[in-house]
Amino acid sequence: MHRILFLFFTFLITQTHAQRYVTAGGVRFSNEGFGLTVQQKLFDHTSIEGIGQINFNEASFTAMIEHHNNILFTKSFNVYAGIGPSIGTYLLSDSSYVGFNIILGAEYKVLLLPILISADIKPAFKLQEEDWFHMSLGLSFRYVFIKEKRKRLFGRD
Numbered sequence: 791m792h793r794i795l796f797l798f799f800t801f802l803i804t805q806t807h808a809q810r811y812v813t814a815g816g817v818r819f820s821n822e823g824f825g826l827t828v829q830q831k832l833f834d835h836t837s838i839e840g841i842g843q844i845n846f847n848e849a850s851f852t853a854m855i856e857h858h859n860n861i862l863f864t865k866s867f868n869v870y871a872g873i874g875p876s877i878g879t880y881l882l883s884d885s886s887y888v889g890f891n892i893i894l895g896a897e898y899k900v901l902l903l904p905i906l907i908s909a910d911i912k913p914a915f916k917l918q919e920e921d922w923f924h925m926s927l928g929l930s931f932r933y934v935f936i937k938e939k940r941k942r943l944f945g946r947d
Contacts, residue, residue: 814906816932818843827930835859839872850878852891866899876914889916904934
């Protein structure tokens, strides 16, 4: 029995990969506006994401470093969390701001298609602003531009 449990947990540990892509980009819709998003994988569980967003009042750009983990032991469903700086400008005035964002989300890689769907919450903190906090709920659709190379079982590529 101990051998079976050991093999089962060894299989689970060795089979977990967070992201199955290297580069993906697309659109992000949120209660704070419309934007573009690009994710680039840096390491096995780490990526960097850039989000440019615009609405009737402001335009902003955020760069975040994110940590990805599988959930439910699948290759297609990930959760992620990240943090990063942001800059923005108010379109109706000549003022701008700096701040930082936190992101918590889940993404699904659609089977047999190069499409990612993700949902997230993204609190934004604007430094030295009267209106210093915003909570954004977003839905992103990304196209996988560069897929991760598959690793073969016996080391042959």
